[in-house]
Amino acid sequence: MSNISENLNRIKATLQEGVALCAVSKYHPEEELQEAYDAGQRIFGESHVQELVRKEAALPKDIEWHFIGHLQTNKVKYIAPFVSLIHSADSVKLIREINKQGVKCGRRIPVLLQLHMAQEETKFGFTIDECREFLHGDEWKSMEGIEFRGIMTMATNCDDESQWRKEFAEAKAFFEELKQLTPSPFALEPLNPLKPLNPILSMGMSHDYPIAMEEGSTMVRVGTAIFGSRGY
Numbered sequence: 001m002s003n004i005s006e007n008l009n010r011i012k013a014t015l016q017e018g019v020a021l022c023a024v025s026k027y028h029p030e031e032e033l034q035e036a037y038d039a040g041q042r043i044f045g046e047s048h049v050q051e052l053v054r055k056e057a058a059l060p061k062d063i064e065w066h067f068i069g070h071l072q073t074n075k076v077k078y079i080a081p082f083v084s085l086i087h088s089a090d091s092v093k094l095i096r097e098i099n100k101q102g103v104k105c106g107r108r109i110p111v112l113l114q115l116h117m118a119q120e121e122t123k124f125g126f127t128i129d130e131c132r133e134f135l136h137g138d139e140w141k142s143m144e145g146i147e148f149r150g151i152m153t154m155a156t157n158c159d160d161e162s163q164w165r166k167e168f169a170e171a172k173a174f175f176e177e178l179k180q181l182t183p184s185p186f187a188l189e190p191l192n193p194l195k196p197l198n199p200i201l202s203m204g205m206s207h208d209y210p211i212a213m214e215e216g217s218t219m220v221r222v223g224t225a226i227f228g229s230r231g232y
């Protein structure tokens with residue numbers, strides 16, 4: 001017996017008001033996603049293009065598919081027609097390609113700029129300075145295949161809660177700074193007037209999402225705590 005719906009309900013009960021839950025389903029089979037869907041979950045996060053394309057074809061059409069992993073530029077085209085949010089826009093080169101594919105598909109693809117806050121050298125993403133430079137520049141203003149929706153970050157992979165908190169707080173402060181920019185990169189005209197486009201601050205995973213929420217997260221990405229450990 002699986003506990004997916006129980007896990008989901010338990011986590012949802014701990015979410016602060018206004019915080020969205022992205023259920024990170026990478027490496028888990030379609031049946032487990034279906035189970036979460038049947039329990040009411042509609043936002044799923046995946047980190048591999050092939051796997052996402054396979055699952056999108058197999059599962060209900062009202063799922064919002066989020067891409068959360070490192071995205072290679074040559075693979076953007078496979079997810080461009082349907083992806084609801086790319087959390088991991090981690091370079092200007094990738095942003096240009098997402099824009100190009102969005103234009104080709106006749107849509108604005110929603111993206112978050114991935115910030116590199118963590119101490120690890122290998123993590124992808126913009127530093128705060130690089131991100132600031134991009135959003136203070138003009139290039140994004142003419143990108144008609146992209147809708148900038150906010151920022152995403154991951155805390156350093158360590159046991160030190162105070163370190164996570166410090167990094168989340170830094171990301172939140174930067175997010176507030178970006179919200180003051182004019183013209184705002186995050187306030188394009190809503191494509192769907194029923195869904196107001198609040199800027200998104202995506203931060204928090206299974207082990208640190210309560211801390212991330214305390215520090216101002218508006219979207220948490222939770223995998224293991226819903227689906228159990230991944231068999232890789």
Ligand SMILES: *Cc1c(COP(=O)(O)O)cnc(C)c1O
Nearest residue numbers: 024068205206221222223224225
């Ligand atoms: C895998 C992953 C998650 C979910 O991690 P869990 O620890 O399983 O909750 C969240 N964000 C990103 C970017 C991931 O790659």
